[in-house]
Amino acid sequence: MGTVRDDDRVRRLGGWLLAGLTLVLFGTVPLSLSGGVMSRPNVVSPGPDWWAGLIVACFALSGAALIQLRPGNWIGWILVASGLLQVTNVALDAYATRALTDPDHSLPLGLAAAWFASWTWIPSLLLPVIVLPPLYPTGRPASIFWSWHLRVALVGIGLIVLAAATGQGGVDDTVRGTRLPWDAPAWWAWIVGLSAAGLLISTAAVTMVGTLVRAIRAKSPERQQLLWLLSVVAAMMATVFTDYRVLFAVAYGLVPVAVTIGVLRYRLLGIEVALRRTLLYVPLTLLVALVIGGLTTALARLVPEGPLPLLAASAVVAVLVIPVAARLRPLVDRLVLGDRADPLALVDRVGAGLEVEHDDPVASMLEAVASAVGTSYAVVRDLHGRLVAEVGSSEGAGLDVPLRHRGAQLGTLTVGPRRGATQVTEQDARLVTALAPHLAVVFRSARLAEELAVERTRVTAATLAERDRLRRDLHDGLGPSLAGIALGLQAAGTAHRTRPDAVPDLLERTRAEAELAVGEIRRVLDGLRPTSLDLHGLEGAVRDTASSLGMGQPGGLAFDLQTDALPLLSPRVEEAAFRIVAESLTNVARHSAASHCTVRLNRSNGDLRVRVFDDGCGLAAGVGSGHGLDSMRQRAADIGGEVCVELAKPRGTLVTAVLPLEAP
Known part of the structure; x- marks a missing residue:
């Protein structure tokens, strides 16, 4: 060095x-x-x-x-x-x-x-x-x-x-x-x-x-x-x-x-301006000089005296220069500016990229935008400042353009100056602004595709888990009950021929077995995964449940849902959280006489923390259990969590559930 x-x-x-x-x-x-x-x-x-x-x-x-x-x-x-x-x-x-x-x-x-x-x-x-x-x-x-x-x-x-x-x-x-x-x-x-x-x-x-x-x-x-x-x-x-x-x-x-x-x-x-004017006006000047010189020389032989040759040559020039200039100007602009001479063609060319499938559509579209603008650097970041796609290396002062779609801001497009320049020109800034909506559409489409893939994974996992649970319940509970009914009916038929007096007892035991089977079927049905979880996820299912109880409606109990960005939950954790919230909201709507209810879902120390509190009358004296509360505790315990029900300050009831993010 x-x-x-x-x-x-x-x-x-x-x-x-x-x-x-x-x-x-x-x-x-x-x-x-x-x-x-x-x-x-x-x-x-x-x-x-x-x-x-x-x-x-x-x-x-x-x-x-x-x-x-x-x-x-x-x-x-x-x-x-x-x-x-x-x-x-x-x-x-x-x-x-x-x-x-x-x-x-x-x-x-x-x-x-x-x-x-x-x-x-x-x-x-x-x-x-x-x-x-x-x-x-x-x-x-x-x-x-x-x-x-x-x-x-x-x-x-x-x-x-x-x-x-x-x-x-x-x-x-x-x-x-x-x-x-x-x-x-x-x-x-x-x-x-x-x-x-x-x-x-x-x-x-x-x-x-x-x-x-x-x-x-x-x-x-x-x-x-x-x-x-x-x-x-x-x-x-x-x-x-x-x-x-x-x-x-x-x-x-x-x-x-x-x-x-x-x-x-x-x-x-302003070299570009000087170039365009030089390449345009020099040929036009030569054309005017040749036309005037040639016509005046030719006409002077016919009309040696008077201003007629010069006037005729001037008239021809006036008629000829405008169309020649109109045809020459686009050629000069194309020669000096290249693709930038026709911004609409650049927009159409970039828009054509929307019809082509890419592994990373945002990066591919960003590269097309950078190529069209001729910039040395271009980058897309989301609302949190995280890098989404990048082209080239930064040099010179950049220009930030917001990416908006349907009124919502998705992120920011930053472009650098052209190679050899120190800042983005006004013409390039207008071109970037015209291309930004196309990039925003691709950005939003890519985000929707990612969200759809995550949702598909979640629904598929929940469906498979629900299928496994149904298989276990039918095999371990309803299957033996139905087998017992079949054996009871067979014994009653045999006793009818050999010991008629034993038939009533056998039929009574078979009826009791049938009632157990009906109860098992009801238990299985009650344990089915709620449809709203598959359709809307945990947050949407909680909102639907609150709405069905009249919360958040005009004249009804005020409702507020506060949630952080949660990771992808396992089906068992998601269902347990929903069941606990649904039972808590039902108790609030039926027994609390509250005017406001708040549900908070957040991640804390590797657990999912669920809190439901209201400003109602609180727990009655000596009430610490019941079928609903026992059901919530049991659901939490089944996946290694716990539920706590206590009086809220200054008034009301607070239900807190701590559930592990990964159910055993």
Whole structure:
């Protein structure tokens, strides 16, 4: 780690030193040209313009700033190298002009300076145009194809520099009559020059077309970065062929600044807005210029005088521009914004995910929402703050959107900014708000599915337990009784033939056995699991029982049920708790003369605690048992629990049952 930091520190220092050297070299130009050097005989160049310093400063300072913030990105070094080569050309050309025209020839290396100045400008222009775009914005080639493309481009640049450096070329562009001490053969210039031209033209075309294709295929934010680069390069190219050299200087000087902005902060200064307007209005401007120029030229031959050609061309433009702009605007928005250009299409695409089955629908839908918004981070939490689903990793300031369904809040959706941004934009916030209801539906459906699965498990367990109990009761109780009746009837039939006087006794014992069987059947029926438990669970069954006793009804006894989040109860515990509460509520309704009754169900120390208390007259003196109270105690004891009945304070009765959550 220490070595990497040291290397980065050296790179940063090197970048600023090169930028400082560039500015110092440009500062030598006024010294070289002082004293009227440009007015000396044989000097044919008007000299460097002031805007050359603007270009040099933009390249040097932008490159050094990029190296400072991204030491491992080669783009910063390309910008610094381009600025250094440009200033080398300008500074050496100025020095060569003074040295070669000085009457006493006191300055050395004038011819060498003119030779260097004759070719150093070439790589300074070609590096940003051909080499930089394949490396933009990460500083690395996007694929193996671009790696080989860069090698070919560098070979082409090297050949064109070699051709310029070995020929007489532009060595006499500033001082007439300047010649190198050698003459390259004609075939050399043709072979090297044509090879270099072929390589440079082909690589330049591939760079421009390939960068445009990359921009079309790329996703945000790389698409915006590439389109930003293409826009500033197009603006520079559009000013190359104009007579306004200052305009070209400004456009060319903005290239390194725009490249640095695109690498570091592609959203800075509303780049997307500038891109959309540039790509929309530049073609429209060219269209207007071509139409007006072409029509006025053609109509001027028919009507040489008068304003008719211009008026006719203006009318055609007015009719043509609006429909062209209407068709061009969606294309530009689609190119710059990608899928975000049509938010309704994103909503439809995310909504289509509702029709597909997933193992985890919330996580799958959250991933679809994150993909549609282009966010780097998205998470869903329930009302208690528990994590439900998560996509990506957090970076930057997030946006919280509540998830609501049918008026109830289910949880919160939190989304982070797009990759490379520091906060969620207003457009993305509106898109997330539009997609949140779809996610809320999936969230609610998943919760209902989980609740249904838990309820199905509970009902199935209760049904199986009830079936086992019925089997035991019928086998152990009713079965022997019916068998005894059958044997009694058989004995009575035999006695009828052999001992008629014994028949009445046998029939009497059989009748008694039948009454026992009827009693056993009633016991079995009384012990059946209440249907309301299977339909509504413990809480719903208690409410139904209270309602059936008139509690909680207008003009009746007030009723309040307080319950915590209970775990899944075993069928025996659930039924015992319900029977105890039902018996207690019946006693309250019949004997207490109370005005209010409260039932509390909560979990305490691994037990289910049931409390029923009222504000009635309380227990009568000496009343501590009865069939109902004994039944409650027996039900609790059967599963290892206990029931306590006592006077409540300040008045009324309190029934407390402590039941183990796991019945033995």
